[in-house]
Amino acid sequence: MAESMHNPLSTLAHLEEATKPVDDEDSDVITLNILNNMQQTPGVTTSLHNELNTLPTLTTTAAARPTTPPMSRFPKRLFSRKPEGLSLNIAEKYEDSSSSTTPKISTLQPANDPRTPPSTTSTIFPHEENRTVKQINIGFDNIRYSARLGFFRRETKDILHGITGFFKAGELSAVVGPSGAGKSTCLNILSGYTAFGYSGDVMVNDEVRDIKAFKPNVAFITQDTSLQPYLTVKEAMHFSANLKIGTHMSKSAKRERVKKILEAIGMYENRHTRTGKLSGGQKKRLSIALELVNNPPVLILDEPTSGLDSSTSNQCISLLKKLALEGRTVICTIHQPSALTFEMFDHLYAIAGGSCIYSGGTQNLVPFLADVGLQCPESYNPADYLMEIATDDYGPQNDKLIAKIENGRNNSYRQTKAARAKQMEAMQKIDKMMASGLMTPVTAPALSTPLPATHTANGSLNGPYTNGPTTTASAHPYHYHNSHHKPLTPIKEMTSRIGDSHGILSDYNNAKDDGASTVENGCCPSQKSKNLCKSENIYATPFYRQLGILLLRTFLILWRDKSLTLMRFIIHLVTALMIGFLYYGIGNEAVNALNNFRYCFYSIMFIMYSAFSSILVKFPLEFPIVSREHFNRWYSLRAYYVAITLADIPIQLVCTTVYIVITYILTDQPGDVFRVVLFCVIIFLTALVGQSIGLAVGASLSIKLAAILGPFFICPFLTFSGFFVQEKHAPDFLKWLFQTSFLKYSFEGSVMALFGFDRPRLECHALYCHYSRPQVFLKDVDMLEANYEVAIIFLVSVFLGLRILAFYIMSFRLRLFR
Numbered sequence: 001m002a003e004s005m006h007n008p009l010s011t012l013a014h015l016e017e018a019t020k021p022v023d024d025e026d027s028d029v030i031t032l033n034i035l036n037n038m039q040q041t042p043g044v045t046t047s048l049h050n051e052l053n054t055l056p057t058l059t060t061t062a063a064a065r066p067t068t069p070p071m072s073r074f075p076k077r078l079f080s081r082k083p084e085g086l087s088l089n090i091a092e093k094y095e096d097s098s099s100s101t102t103p104k105i106s107t108l109q110p111a112n113d114p115r116t117p118p119s120t121t122s123t124i125f126p127h128e129e130n131r132t133v134k135q136i137n138i139g140f141d142n143i144r145y146s147a148r149l150g151f152f153r154r155e156t157k158d159i160l161h162g163i164t165g166f167f168k169a170g171e172l173s174a175v176v177g178p179s180g181a182g183k184s185t186c187l188n189i190l191s192g193y194t195a196f197g198y199s200g201d202v203m204v205n206d207e208v209r210d211i212k213a214f215k216p217n218v219a220f221i222t223q224d225t226s227l228q229p230y231l232t233v234k235e236a237m238h239f240s241a242n243l244k245i246g247t248h249m250s251k252s253a254k255r256e257r258v259k260k261i262l263e264a265i266g267m268y269e270n271r272h273t274r275t276g277k278l279s280g281g282q283k284k285r286l287s288i289a290l291e292l293v294n295n296p297p298v299l300i301l302d303e304p305t306s307g308l309d310s311s312t313s314n315q316c317i318s319l320l321k322k323l324a325l326e327g328r329t330v331i332c333t334i335h336q337p338s339a340l341t342f343e344m345f346d347h348l349y350a351i352a353g354g355s356c357i358y359s360g361g362t363q364n365l366v367p368f369l370a371d372v373g374l375q376c377p378e379s380y381n382p383a384d385y386l387m388e389i390a391t392d393d394y395g396p397q398n399d400k401l402i403a404k405i406e407n408g409r410n411n412s413y414r415q416t417k418a419a420r421a422k423q424m425e426a427m428q429k430i431d432k433m434m435a436s437g438l439m440t441p442v443t444a445p446a447l448s449t450p451l452p453a454t455h456t457a458n459g460s461l462n463g464p465y466t467n468g469p470t471t472t473a474s475a476h477p478y479h480y481h482n483s484h485h486k487p488l489t490p491i492k493e494m495t496s497r498i499g500d501s502h503g504i505l506s507d508y509n510n511a512k513d514d515g516a517s518t519v520e521n522g523c524c525p526s527q528k529s530k531n532l533c534k535s536e537n538i539y540a541t542p543f544y545r546q547l548g549i550l551l552l553r554t555f556l557i558l559w560r561d562k563s564l565t566l567m568r569f570i571i572h573l574v575t576a577l578m579i580g581f582l583y584y585g586i587g588n589e590a591v592n593a594l595n596n597f598r599y600c601f602y603s604i605m606f607i608m609y610s611a612f613s614s615i616l617v618k619f620p621l622e623f624p625i626v627s628r629e630h631f632n633r634w635y636s637l638r639a640y641y642v643a644i645t646l647a648d649i650p651i652q653l654v655c656t657t658v659y660i661v662i663t664y665i666l667t668d669q670p671g672d673v674f675r676v677v678l679f680c681v682i683i684f685l686t687a688l689v690g691q692s693i694g695l696a697v698g699a700s701l702s703i704k705l706a707a708i709l710g711p712f713f714i715c716p717f718l719t720f721s722g723f724f725v726q727e728k729h730a731p732d733f734l735k736w737l738f739q740t741s742f743l744k745y746s747f748e749g750s751v752m753a754l755f756g757f758d759r760p761r762l763e764c765h766a767l768y769c770h771y772s773r774p775q776v777f778l779k780d781v782d783m784l785e786a787n788y789e790v791a792i793i794f795l796v797s798v799f800l801g802l803r804i805l806a807f808y809i810m811s812f813r814l815r816l817f818r
């Protein structure tokens with residue numbers, strides 16, 4: 001044993017030897033005992049966590065016994081032989097796959113084990129006695145999806161080939177398959193992220209999905225975990241809570257909820273860390289936490305474990321499992337689940353080449369494969385074996401699997417109640433790793449959605465948690481008992497009284513704190529409906545509040561990331577000084593009229609370009625974040641759009657003012673107030689138009705294309721600005737283009753402000769000054785007929801037109817190209 005203390009693997013061997021199972025069915029129990037023993041052996045656990053992924057429980061014996069009914073493989077003794085330190089009480093009700101009532105899940109209560117710290121996940125729901133969660137089952141029937149191979153090409157690529165499936169509430173479902181199989185496409189359609197271009201039906205609780213009613217209930221966490229890098233974890237959570245919950249909850253309740261969630265996902269210690277500095281796993285957990293603040297009943301995640309090591313993946317899947325145990329529908333794609341994470345999934349949906357090759361419980365996979373003559377080798381992770389089959393490593397087998405599972409229609413391999421026990425063990429293993437410090441402990445945060453009394457469908461003033469029967473709806477695994485929580489009304493009772501039309505009907509212990517939440521998850525509890533209810537207002541906060549919060553967030557980010565703003569200011573200051581000294585004192589000199597003309601042109605060009613380029617990549621850079629937040633109903637695109645343009649205006653205003661004041665004084669332009677005002681107005685308007693073009697171009701292009709091609713969008717306007725070639729000298733067929741150039745109007749407006757409006761004679765210090773009279777100069781530069789008012793009207797129109805255009809381009813891009 002002394003030797004084994006220094007060699008973890010020999011310790012494991014020693015322990016395995018000492019506890020050798022009578023038959024392989026005992027291996028589950030033995031594993032738990034080994035784990036318990038490991039904890040008493042300091043220094044061993046850290047080296048062994050990788051071993052957990054290949055524990056004997058996770059291997060298969062189907063090859064030896066292909067005809068064994070799936071669930072009979074589970075050791076009966078598992079339920080009677082308790083691992084040391086844990087008491088196991090399996091109380092399950094999980095046979096009926098079509099049932100939409102709250103499932104009762106295994107109850108696993110921690111014994112008084114001093115080695116188990118209270119923060120570990122042996123207790124998932126520390127804040128509530130019990131919960132009842134809105135049940136949203138998602139089905140899909142004969143889904144086909146084809147993508148066009150290019151904008152101008154007619155060819156299409158068939159990605160999904162009429163797949164069918166069903167994901168139940170309370171289950172953690174995995175969509176697996178080789179790369180390019182169509183997993184993300186499938187989830188995009190199920191979440192509503194892809195709204196067009198597919199055929200077939202998506203069902204929600206047995207009714208064809210109404211996307212508007214469904215959306216408020218789903219949180220879609222994309223592969224891309226882009227976060228605002230300059231916000232701290234806590235700030236990001238609070239912005240999310242303020243936008244997603246709004247005023248339906250008091251500030252203190254929101255603070256408490258954020259704290260609970262951060263504690264639950266093991267991020268409370270990192271609450272003051274900027275999100276840009278988080279590790280990959282922490283970012284994943286935070287991106288899940290951000291969507292949990294309003295307690296969505298459906299969580300769809302695209303590859304939550306990609307880029308994570310096995311330990312962090314286990315932790316992440318454990319969190320998802322616990323969220324599912326609360327009654328949520330949790331669906332995620334996963335590339336190559338480790339044996340341990342594989343065990344935690346209730347339902348496996350495998351796709352290969354756009355067709356379903358398996359749909360059922362993880363424990364039934366091996367028997368399923370055996371049924372089609374594919375014997376999973378012992379010591380093999382069944383998930384790996386399935387992937388190898390899917391990629392034709394054993395020859396073309398997929399057609400056989402598709403036929404057997406009827407492209408997802410065959411439900412006979414779904415998880416049965418006994419399989420749940422197996423999962424509890426997998427959970428225990430993860431929990432033990434957390435308890436031993438191998439992973440940051442995570443739990444499912446206990447959330448709340450109070451249902452106000454006024455929302456009962458029968459008009460009763462009594463709320464569902466004040467007068468309903470107090471029967472416990474479900475016995476829950478891992479939960480702490482907390483005596484001061486109100487007992488819950490069972491979901492059936494709830495649904496009969498309120499028409500099953502609520503958001504999550506869970507965790508009423510914060511009802512007082514939370515206030516009267518009516519639209520959390522976008523639901524309208526007063527509406528009678530068999531399915532999800534429709535809500536007119538899909539956002540939790542009104543427009544002006546969204547705008548306020550987004551502005552605050554933008555200014556906070558600008559304040560933290562001062563470099564860009566500072567650089568803009570410095571560039572304007574330095575350029576102003578340079579131009580000011582270059583054209584020093586020319587403003588009132590007749591001999592320098594042409595140089596003054598050039599000063600006008602340079603000024604509008606510089607200000608327009610600076611406004612254009614400073615906002616050009618704003619939207620492309622934020623696109624992944626905006627796409628996710630907008631889809632998950634944090635805010636409307638209108639609010640975001642107004643916020644980013646409003647946030648930039650003060651900076652542009654200050655920079656433009658710095659430029660104008662310095663150059664105007666140094667170049668000795670006329671001091672008449674009205675000329676100063678006219679000059680400033682035209683320059684500011686030019687800046688706003690430049691900003692609008694930047695927004696429109698940025699909304700249309702990717703970051704790379706915007707950065708490279710963006711400036712070229714200005715070129716036509718520049719060519720026909722009247723500076724290089726005057727309109728009167730241009731070929732007739734090109735003359736009309738001058739009328740479309742906003743730069744021509746800006747230029748004319750600025751020249752008019754300095755030379756127009758009957759400006760008196762300019763000073764002449766030479767023998768002869770051709771441009772002593774400003775009118776002569778205006779005639780020579782083809783601007784005698786120019787009209788300042790027309791220039792203003794044109795610029796305002798272009799500004800408004802481009803703003804509307806940019807908004808619609810953004811909206812179009814968010815819908816079609818996400």
Ligand SMILES: Nc1ncnc2c1ncn2[C@@H]1O[C@H](COP(=O)(O)OP(=O)(O)OP(=O)(O)O)[C@@H](O)[C@H]1O
Pocket residue numbers: 147148149157159177178179180181182183184185186335
């Ligand atoms: N808009 C599109 N245009 C053309 N092909 C597309 C489009 N969207 C998806 N595809 C193709 O469809 C196939 C499935 O893509 P999808 O992203 O769903 O695969 P996946 O299973 O999620 O892959 P991965 O695991 O690598 O993310 C891929 O071959 C992909 O190239």
